[in-house]
Amino acid sequence: MSSDEPGCQAEACALQTCLNKNTYSPDKCNERVKQLYLCCQRFYKETDDKGESTACPMPRVVERWLKDHGGGAKSK
Incomplete structure (x- = not known):
């Protein structure tokens, strides 16, 4: 992920568009929402759930959404 922009910012902008x-x-x-949550999951995995991004909900929200919508793998 780019260090000069918050994690998953591009995905969040694509969703807003x-x-x-x-x-x-x-x-x-729906596909844009899923892509944002998958990006956030990767972001949190790479930062051991310590990363902060205005584009991503809290890690547990991301995991619950992906579980409820059948996407992604568990980050831990």
Whole structure:
């Protein structure tokens, strides 16, 4: 991940662009949401859950979302 921008910022921006384009219809942006959460999972794994990014929810929220939506592997 780039050190000059917060972790997963590009994915968060892509999600925001999708939501703006689709008049805030999250169902049309499901793949972007998943990509953001997978990125956040990698980010937290790389930082031992100590990294901070305005683009990512807390680690336990990321893990729960991925568990509930059938994506990603456990980070620990």
